[in-house]
Structure formats: C-alpha cells, structure tokens
Amino acid sequence: MYSRLLPSAMARRLASRCSWLPQSLLFSHRQPSLFVRHSRPVSGIATIAEDVGGFKEMTAGNRRKYYMLGGKGGVGKTSCAASLAVKFATQGHPTIVVSTDPAHSLSDSFAQDLSGGTLVPVDGMNAPLFALEINPERSREEFRSASQNTEGTGVKDLMDSMGLGMLANQLGDLKLGELLDTPPPGLDEAIAISKIMEFVKAQEYSMFSRIVFDTAPTGHTLRLLSLPDFLDSSIGKIIKLRNKLASATSALKSYFGQGGPKQDASDKLEQLRERMVKVRELFRDTESTEFIIVTIPTVMAVSESSRLYASLKKESVPVKRLIVNQLLPPSATDCKFCAMKRKDQMRALEMIKDDPGLTVLKLIQAPLVDVEIRGVPALKFMGDMIWK
Numbered sequence: 001m002y003s004r005l006l007p008s009a010m011a012r013r014l015a016s017r018c019s020w021l022p023q024s025l026l027f028s029h030r031q032p033s034l035f036v037r038h039s040r041p042v043s044g045i046a047t048i049a050e051d052v053g054g055f056k057e058m059t060a061g062n063r064r065k066y067y068m069l070g071g072k073g074g075v076g077k078t079s080c081a082a083s084l085a086v087k088f089a090t091q092g093h094p095t096i097v098v099s100t101d102p103a104h105s106l107s108d109s110f111a112q113d114l115s116g117g118t119l120v121p122v123d124g125m126n127a128p129l130f131a132l133e134i135n136p137e138r139s140r141e142e143f144r145s146a147s148q149n150t151e152g153t154g155v156k157d158l159m160d161s162m163g164l165g166m167l168a169n170q171l172g173d174l175k176l177g178e179l180l181d182t183p184p185p186g187l188d189e190a191i192a193i194s195k196i197m198e199f200v201k202a203q204e205y206s207m208f209s210r211i212v213f214d215t216a217p218t219g220h221t222l223r224l225l226s227l228p229d230f231l232d233s234s235i236g237k238i239i240k241l242r243n244k245l246a247s248a249t250s251a252l253k254s255y256f257g258q259g260g261p262k263q264d265a266s267d268k269l270e271q272l273r274e275r276m277v278k279v280r281e282l283f284r285d286t287e288s289t290e291f292i293i294v295t296i297p298t299v300m301a302v303s304e305s306s307r308l309y310a311s312l313k314k315e316s317v318p319v320k321r322l323i324v325n326q327l328l329p330p331s332a333t334d335c336k337f338c339a340m341k342r343k344d345q346m347r348a349l350e351m352i353k354d355d356p357g358l359t360v361l362k363l364i365q366a367p368l369v370d371v372e373i374r375g376v377p378a379l380k381f382m383g384d385m386i387w388k
C-alpha cells in the first residue's frame, strides 16, 4: 500500500521540503534505472547528491554479499541499513536485514515489530525483504545454560570426601557461565552475527543474495573484532584448566567406579570460540563483505570515524564507503543558525578530505530531511538519495 502512495503523496511532500535537491533525485523511485550509475573513486568532497556511491558495484552479481553498517551512536546507521536493504530488494536482490545492536531501532525504522526472534517479511514491499532484530540476551542464554555446573555436585562431594574440597571450590570458581553473565563487550553482537551466519547457510535461505547488518556503535564493533584473541587468551586458558580437571576427576571417578565428567561446557565454549573466529573471518572476507562507515558532519563524529577506519584497516576489514549523513542544505534564507551550522559541517567535511584514511573512501553525502525517516516509503526515499 505504502509503495503505491509514495510516488504521489509522500514524495511530493518531501520534494516540497527539499527544494534544494535535484528533482530527478526526489522522484527517482519512479525511474529506478536512472539511478544505477557507474562507481568511481572520489578523492575529495563531492557536492550533495553527486553519484559517487558505486551502488551498481554493490548490486552486481547474485553471489551472496554481506554489508555491515556501523559508526557512532545516533548517526543514522539503522536508517542507512534499512534504506540499503529496501533498495537491494527493489533492485531484485532477495534481502535480509538484521539488527545486532543491543539497543535496537530497526522495528522503529520499519514501523513494524521485528523483535519476535524470527524473520519477518517487511510490510509495504513488493519485493522479498525480511527483517529481524536479534535478541543478544537470548542468544547468550544457550551458552550460559550449558556452561554452568557441568561437573555437578558428585565430583565435589567426591573431592570433599578425599580432603580436596578446597581445590574443588577453586576449580568451581572457573565457572564458564560467569564469563557469559558478564560478557566482554562485543560478545553479544558476535554471537548474534554467528547465529545469522549459521541459519542463512540452510537451503531454505539460499535465495537471499544480500544480508545487511545494522551493527552496534563503534566500540562494540572494534571489540568484536578482537574477540577471537580475547577468547584465545581467556576462554582458551579456562578450557585447558577445565580439561585438566576433567581428566583428573575422570581418573578419580573411574578409580571409584563413577562415570566420567561432562564435557558440555568446554565443548560449548570451544564452539563459541570457533564461531567468533568465523565471524572475524566474515568481516575480513573481501570477496563477500563490506563494512560501511556512517557518520555525521561534526568534528567529534568524524574523529571517531577516522579511528574506526584505522582500526578496521588494521583488522583487514574491507571498507570502501563513508556515508556523511544529516548534511544541511545551503541556506536559502538568512537563517543565521543554519548558516553557522552549515559552516561547521563544511569544516567537518574538510576534515574528512584531509584525513589520510577517510579521504580514500567513496564519500556518500546524505541530506538532513525534515521528516522522520520511518516506514518503507521514507526508507525508499532515503535509499534513492544515498544508494546511487
């Protein structure tokens, strides 16, 4: 229904408010092919609405591709991710968009409840687009339940009776469940991403050629990438200790005629570590993955984006595009506030130009619009402005 409303009512309303944008851009939903243009690298600052995003490259081929959108909190990651997913779907790519940000706003963005834990077809789309908010707490729970009390009281009783209760208590302190009660930052999100990776492998999801992730703010993403190392050093040690305990208690138990200890926790954690490695591999896969940084034109946001880019580069994560969202149009009136604000934004854009890392990225500039970007029509509108 929405998509039928868009060309007339909504687009015209938006058009009247964005008179500084080219009309072709505003009505691009009517002629989608008009906006699929060749990508080209950009070395400096483009003017607003210049076609520098290289969207054609993003849609090329039916091999599955993953797009992760990340950046500072509140810059518009969700809106950009949702608009990209809508655009992919309307261009013929069956698409899944997933939020792994613990503070979800994907449901708000699509104006639809996506929190049920299963893929939901997005309302108002004539093309296959499914969305999901992953509940990190729920994902973590399955690991936690398997990692608690696995040696059971039997071993402790046995060790107590042998005067080794103290040792049993100390080893009990290595409860793996506690690690998951206070997880390292990024773990929740990494578990969520690995869950998606698992289920999209199934035959029934093979049709989906684009998977878009709306990720958590910068810090989490960076920690997520260093997780395999963290897990190697922490969980790895814990697993080794527990394995030693397991073989010691197993020897005792068989001596006293009891069964061997359970291996569930160690197995689960080893599995968790392996999955984290796979998530990192996915982030680094230049063939199938791209991380898109979203920012706004403020000194603070650009500085954070610069650090994010440097860290992603260090971790060999492929990054090609930078979205500068919420740019003010040139002021047509003598609004002093607007003029000052725009001057400030231009300064931030200059920072991007001068930043040795960010300047090599394709720069996509997205204007600040004066309507809330909510629901498929608005996302289509935003997508047509950004993804060209």
Ligand SMILES: Nc1ncnc2c1ncn2[C@@H]1O[C@H](COP(=O)(O)OP(=O)(O)OP(=O)(O)O)[C@@H](O)[C@H]1O
Residues within 6 Å of the ligand: 072, 073, 074, 075, 076, 077, 078, 079, 080, 101, 103, 104, 105, 217, 325, 326, 327, 366, 367, 368, 369, 370, 371, 372, 373, 374
């Ligand atoms: N270009 C834009 N013009 C006007 N409003 C925008 C624009 N981009 C985003 N917004 C609005 O800004 C708010 C924050 O956007 P969004 O939720 O996409 O950001 P986020 O980076 O995902 O936030 P969080 O870090 O909290 O998840 C939303 O109300 C959204 O509608």
